[in-house]
Each structure stands twice: as C-alpha cells, then as structure tokens.
Amino acid sequence: MTNISMLEFNRIIQGAALAESAEQQVQLIVDAISEVIATDVCSLYRQNANKDMALIASHGLAQGHPFIIPANQGLVGRVAQSRHSINLINPDELADYYYVAGSNEEQFHSFCGVPLVQRGDVIGVLVVQSRRPQALAPEQEAFLTTLATHLALLLASLPAQLCQPSRPLLNDYRNGISGAPGIAIGRARVRRAAGLANAAESTAEHIEQELDAWRALKSRVMAELKQERHIVEQTLGDNLAAVVDAYQMLLDDPGFGAHITDAIKTGKVLPWALKLAVSYFSELFKAMQDPYLRARHEDIEQLGDKLYLAWRGHGPEVMAPEDGSPIILVGDQLSVSDIVSLPIDLMVGIVCSAGAALSHISIFANALGIPAVMGVGELSLSMGQPLIVDGDNGQVIIAPSDALITEYQSSIKSQQDVARRFAVNRDLAAVTTDGAKVTLMANSGLQADLLPGLKNGAEGIGLYRSEIPFMVRQSLPSEADQVAVYREVIESYKNKPVYIRTLDIGADKPLPYLPIVEEDNPALGWRGIRFTLDNLQLLITQFRAVMVAAAGRDDVHLLLPMVGSTGELNHAIELLDESLKQLLAEGKNVCRPRLGVMVEVPSSISLLPLWRNKLDFISIGSNDLSQYLLAIDRNNPLVGRLYDPLHPAIIHEILRIVRCAQDCQLPVSLCGEMASDPIAVLLLIGMGIRQLSMSSSKLPLIKWLLRATSVSDAEAFLTQALTMDNAQDIRAAAETLITKSAIYLDG
Numbered sequence: 001m002t003n004i005s006m007l008e009f010n011r012i013i014q015g016a017a018l019a020e021s022a023e024q025q026v027q028l029i030v031d032a033i034s035e036v037i038a039t040d041v042c043s044l045y046r047q048n049a050n051k052d053m054a055l056i057a058s059h060g061l062a063q064g065h066p067f068i069i070p071a072n073q074g075l076v077g078r079v080a081q082s083r084h085s086i087n088l089i090n091p092d093e094l095a096d097y098y099y100v101a102g103s104n105e106e107q108f109h110s111f112c113g114v115p116l117v118q119r120g121d122v123i124g125v126l127v128v129q130s131r132r133p134q135a136l137a138p139e140q141e142a143f144l145t146t147l148a149t150h151l152a153l154l155l156a157s158l159p160a161q162l163c164q165p166s167r168p169l170l171n172d173y174r175n176g177i178s179g180a181p182g183i184a185i186g187r188a189r190v191r192r193a194a195g196l197a198n199a200a201e202s203t204a205e206h207i208e209q210e211l212d213a214w215r216a217l218k219s220r221v222m223a224e225l226k227q228e229r230h231i232v233e234q235t236l237g238d239n240l241a242a243v244v245d246a247y248q249m250l251l252d253d254p255g256f257g258a259h260i261t262d263a264i265k266t267g268k269v270l271p272w273a274l275k276l277a278v279s280y281f282s283e284l285f286k287a288m289q290d291p292y293l294r295a296r297h298e299d300i301e302q303l304g305d306k307l308y309l310a311w312r313g314h315g316p317e318v319m320a321p322e323d324g325s326p327i328i329l330v331g332d333q334l335s336v337s338d339i340v341s342l343p344i345d346l347m348v349g350i351v352c353s354a355g356a357a358l359s360h361i362s363i364f365a366n367a368l369g370i371p372a373v374m375g376v377g378e379l380s381l382s383m384g385q386p387l388i389v390d391g392d393n394g395q396v397i398i399a400p401s402d403a404l405i406t407e408y409q410s411s412i413k414s415q416q417d418v419a420r421r422f423a424v425n426r427d428l429a430a431v432t433t434d435g436a437k438v439t440l441m442a443n444s445g446l447q448a449d450l451l452p453g454l455k456n457g458a459e460g461i462g463l464y465r466s467e468i469p470f471m472v473r474q475s476l477p478s479e480a481d482q483v484a485v486y487r488e489v490i491e492s493y494k495n496k497p498v499y500i501r502t503l504d505i506g507a508d509k510p511l512p513y514l515p516i517v518e519e520d521n522p523a524l525g526w527r528g529i530r531f532t533l534d535n536l537q538l539l540i541t542q543f544r545a546v547m548v549a550a551a552g553r554d555d556v557h558l559l560l561p562m563v564g565s566t567g568e569l570n571h572a573i574e575l576l577d578e579s580l581k582q583l584l585a586e587g588k589n590v591c592r593p594r595l596g597v598m599v600e601v602p603s604s605i606s607l608l609p610l611w612r613n614k615l616d617f618i619s620i621g622s623n624d625l626s627q628y629l630l631a632i633d634r635n636n637p638l639v640g641r642l643y644d645p646l647h648p649a650i651i652h653e654i655l656r657i658v659r660c661a662q663d664c665q666l667p668v669s670l671c672g673e674m675a676s677d678p679i680a681v682l683l684l685i686g687m688g689i690r691q692l693s694m695s696s697s698k699l700p701l702i703k704w705l706l707r708a709t710s711v712s713d714a715e716a717f718l719t720q721a722l723t724m725d726n727a728q729d730i731r732a733a734a735e736t737l738i739t740k741s742a743i744y745l746d747g
C-alpha cells in the first residue's frame, strides 16, 4: 500500500465516532488502521497511573488477560521514553524486546510504534506489527503519526477503567486532586446514589397537585436539613454546621423556588422541574471564575439529589460499618449528609470521583482533619476494599501491599503532630515572628459564606463579589433588594471593614436576564466597569444601595473592577458623586464610602501615580492580572497548566504596584487566589503587603504560615526570587523557607 489518502483517514475517525462505547470506539480504530495499512496487528497502549503501558485494544494480538508492559520496558517503553517513533524488523532479536506470555507476538517480525502525546506528555503508544520482516514505508509511518495526534485526544478522554486491568492490581495508584491533606488507611464504604440525573421528563396531569407536592417536599427536606444541622453542630461543632446552612439557604432562595414552580406551571412534573432548576443554577455557578464559587455548583446538585431522594420516599442513606474498622467514604458526589450518616470517629478518609479542592466536602474534610482526594474519576470498588488515601499528593492506592501500609503508617504518625499545632494557631492573630501584623480577610459573594469567614477568623470582607447575588436571581434586584443584601453583609461584620465590588459581569459571568452579546474574546470585551458604565443606571442604583446600607458605618469600601483608563475612573467617580448628591437631597443620612480600584488590567499600573488623589486604596486582583500579563486564559484547559501566578513577570509587576502604592501612600491589599498560596504569600509579605483577602477556608493555613515566618526571611526570599527566571526555581527556593517555618513551629 503506498498512498494513504485523507479520505481513509477521515473514514477511520468518523467511523469510530459512531461507536456506542469507548471500548468499541478504540477497537474500531485499531481494526480500521490494520486494514488500511495492511498489517497483521494494530494495538493501542495507554499509560496507566503506574506509568505502565496497558493494552486497551488490539487487532491481531491475543488479549484474554491483563496485558501490561511495565514502565520503560520493551519497545513500547522505548517509544514512550524517546518520544519518537520506532520502525524496524525482527524486534525479538533486540535486547529490550519484552514478550508478554500468551500474546502470540512471536509470530510477528516487524514493529512500528508511534507515541501518543498530549500536552507534552506521552500518554500511550500505537503499534503495528506484521508477519513479514519488512519495515513500514515512510508514508505509512507518516500516516500513523498523523493519526496518533487524533488518537491522543481521544485517549485522553477515555474512562480510566479502560486503561486498567479488570482485577485491582496490588498497589494500584489512582490520581486525583488533593481535597484535604494527610494520609489515611482504611476500608472503602461506597456510597452509590440514584441522583436527580435519573429523573425523567413527563407532563404533569394535575398542576395544583404537583405544586402541593413541591411545597410538601420543600418543608420535609427543610426539616431534614434542620435535623442534620443539629447533628453536625453536636458532633462537629457550630463552625461546620454553617455548611448545612448553605443548603438551607439555597432551598429557601426565592429564585430557586420560582424556577421550580414556573416549570410546574408550564406542565412539568416535579422531579423534572427540580432537574431543570438544579441544572440552571449549577451551570451559573460552574461559569464563575472564582474557584470557590465555581465549586458551589456541587451544593446545588447535592441539594437536588437530596430533594429527589426525598421525593422518591427515601430518607438519608445510612451506611453502618460492618466490623468497626476505619472507614474511607467513597462516592461520586458526596455531601455533608453522607458524612453525618457515618460514625464520625471511624471515618478516616474520603475519596470522591468528582469534585475539586474547593468542594464543600473538601472544606469539611479539611476542618475535620480527614484526608481527602477529589476528582479521581470513576472507581468501581467493592465495599470493604482496602485503600490508602494520600491527601498530600492527591492519590488513592487500591489494594495496598503490607509493605506499603507499613510505610504509610509511619508517615501518619509524624503528620499527627503537625496537624495539632495547626489547629492551635487558627484562633490567634496573624503576626510574623518579627512582629509584623497582617490583616487577613475573607472573599465572599454568597450569604452562606459570611459565617464560615467569621468562624475562621476573618478580620473583614476584603472582596464582596456583588455580582453573585445578581446571578442567582431571575431579574435585576431593585435598589431595596440590594440594600437588604449589602446590609446583611455589613451587619454580619460588625466593626470590621467590608469591601464591596461593583458588578463584575460579562465574559464568564453573564447575567441571563441582561443582553450580553456573543464576543470573540469575552475576557477582553464588555465586562466589569466597561459594562456598567455603558449601563450606568445599574451603577447608580448599586452606588445608592451600598451607601444606604452602609449608613452609620465608616468602614465600608467601594471597589471598581477592571478599570483600565482614566476616563473610566473619572466617569465612575462622577456617578458616585451624583448618587451621593441624590441621596443627600432625599434627606438620607449617608456618606461617601472610601473608593478603590482592582488593579487587574495591566494598563492601570502605569496610571496609579496619576490617580493617587482620586483613590483611597487599591486592591490587586491577581487572578485577572495574571491572565492578562501572561496572555493565558485561566479557564482554558489547553493552556491552564501554563497559568502560574509565580511567573517571574507577575512577581516583578506586583512589586512595581506595591512600590508605587507605597510612594503614593495608597493602602494596598491583594484579593486574588495568590493570597492563599503559601509561596506567593511569602513573596507578598516580602514586598510589604500587609492585607490579604482569600476564600475563608484558606485563612487558618495562611495564618499558620505567617505566624511561623519573619518579614526579614520573606524579604530575603523575595530578593532571591527576583533573580530567578522561572516559577519552578522560585518554588524550589521557597521549600527551604517553608521547612524553616515548620521547624520554628516544631520548636
């Protein structure tokens, strides 16, 4: 076969797309390749978590048993290691030939393997073999290489179990995301939920009856949640009970209720109406940029499952342990109810197929000191399966060997001391070892966040994302609605400063009820202050509402998002002054809040000295600032791993901002994710930043770090970091300092 046309190529890819399952898809591909290039064998290997190459589909090789080529072994290993194709004859005469017993490979005398690469890493190998000792022609090899780029994308999206043998191997590692640190050894207690996803669409015969059923369901689940809160409060403390409050608030939210009743009124049955409402709000949260708020979509989904279970007549599922051995709770999307249904003293670890580091279940696990690994993908585990949960490295080890268990047991022992000290520091002030006080505040946007922030010692709200209450509604809130929301925020933080950011909508945070147009580059488009100045009635109402809510308080601040030019700043100031004038003319006892800008659009940096008399403070929005300085969309998974706020350019630029603020005597804080990254915090303290705002769950960690660090060490680290040209070296250098801090705490 000489010329392989694009037609053949498309036929293979399109034919496979019609397959009903992933297994069938890969099998169709290897069958088709072997036909097109007329070889006896075509095999697809996928690297598993152990870095071994597992055969996932083959045309021509006998595969009736687990077929694994150990990491870096054989010709397949050589292709993976060299990241280059190998095309040769008589492979069995080579020293690194690896024979899998029973595979029938001895019959084949040519071998061509090409690597499958995704984002710079080899994830598999495509191999063709023939009986005749004849190497592939160059155009055939080129064809395989082209096909391999497509296969890599497909392979990366296949379910994990395709790459694993059906029986659990000894020490079978699975990778996820660290949800809570620490190591646990125990037995799996698997939670299988028949969730709301299973609800089917059908038409309601009696709308009034469905509405009654909704009201009854709501009050029943509300009562269950109250009971759950009580249990959590008794067993885990008031602090964690606030998480259950979040479910209660969501259930009680008028927007959520209206969605359900509206759907029922259009003839939908209750479970379908629930499903529509849950997916609507879940999508809203998923679209949010802030990782903490984005993770809140799980709360909505868990509430939906809870409502659905209750509708089907099942109460909370109780999973009693059988033999009193330590429990590792394993599930798809676990909720607080799953935790409270188990004896808390036996629960040592959590593994969640879905979820992320900021899921509520991770926050719970962190607060309880229970190691957790999130997002491991589908695991088909049986009840009682021995597991190790390595929350530090985001790994789960299935069927660990005795030797591995002994090794992990000794790590657990040494970690217990550190954990004890961590808890003690949580209630103390954030003062460095050489006496510098750092103000630690919480980022918020949901009413449900207010309490956890206070409970974790927040000294104020450093960033209130006012767009969030707008996003969970179905129409614009009135001035009075807004006053009520802001008043609750301000009053929750008595005698503590609150920074309310004006609407930062647009781009990834659209309001469904406002006309936001499709844009080619939404992150560079009509968002933040650009949007609200074009719709200045929104800004005026919001300025008025904040001032009315803040009456009698002098510690409420207004923060403007995405300001990049003097014209924008002047226009916003003009509108603020006009709003104040209106309220005073109406006889309201209000005053002008302190005004600042988020420094997140790079063009604002050079203008700061010229704005010194217009501003009362600045707050660095490191999330957007990083995305714009690096020209990397922080939400695009293709480039996500390049998004690193420790990139030297960002460190230098933030230092420039801090120095400028110091020269202009403008108070400066930072409210992006960097504020909760320990290494970044050391650099920021070294620069002179003394106010940070972060997700409330991160406050204790950062307080612990600050109390163990001196400003002089942080300054020395900054000086060193400024000489480095890449983030990896900066991280490595930070290790010495963090170890020193840990030693300080060890006394």
Ligand code: PEP
Binding pocket: 289, 290, 463, 465, 504, 600, 620, 621, 622, 623, 624, 625, 671, 672, 673
């Ligand atoms: C930021 O950009 O750093 C920030 C705090 O704002 P947001 O994440 O809401 O865009």
Ligand code: MG
Binding pocket: 561, 600, 621, 623, 624
């Ligand atoms: Mg921002």
